[in-house]
Amino acid sequence: MNRTLAILGGLGLGAGLMYLFDPQQGRRRRALARDQATRLTHQAQHAIGVVSRDVQNRAQGLAAGDLSVLAGGKRALEHPLSGSWSPAARALMGLMGGGLFLYGLTCNAPTACVLGTAGLVMLAEGITNAGMDDLRRRPESAGGKATEWAGAAAERLAVGGQRPQGSRKQVAQPTGV
DSSP states (O other), X not given: OHHHHHHHHHHHHHHHHHHHTOTTTHXXXXXXXXXXXXXXXXXHHHHHHHHHHHHHHHHHHHHXXXXXXXXXXXXXXXXXXXXXXXXXXXXXXXXXXXXXXXXXXXXXXXXXXXXXXXXXXHHHHHHHOOOHHHHHHHHHHOOHHHHHHHHHHHHHHHTTSSOOTTOSOOOOOOOOO
């Protein structure tokens, strides 16, 4: 078992290195990976700043005697499934959900399913901050690409499977990347 995992790990590592150090596309792939890592670092730093400021403000509110600041204010306490959680509460909920999911992985079958599902739901709520009303409205308000794709498909069906004239965007093809 360990030997098989070592072989698979070595194959995966080799394939990844070949992908990154490819003579034709490797430089571009490394630059894209570096840019994405930089972007994710900046996003993480911004999120940490938002959460730390929120925690600091809530601590001041708690010191003033307002217990509703713990859950995100009075509105969050009145409607807990409305998606109005504060950044600090979302971070805490995400951490607790991830921990519950990981703990569920160590349990036996029925308990693992329940704990894992509850953990993933908490993690998803912490990440998205979407309330139950947002989930119910999602198909209507999705708009954007889904509506555009549905409209394009309807046009193709109306014209017998062909695109109408002028509906295709002209995209310049890159030369020698």
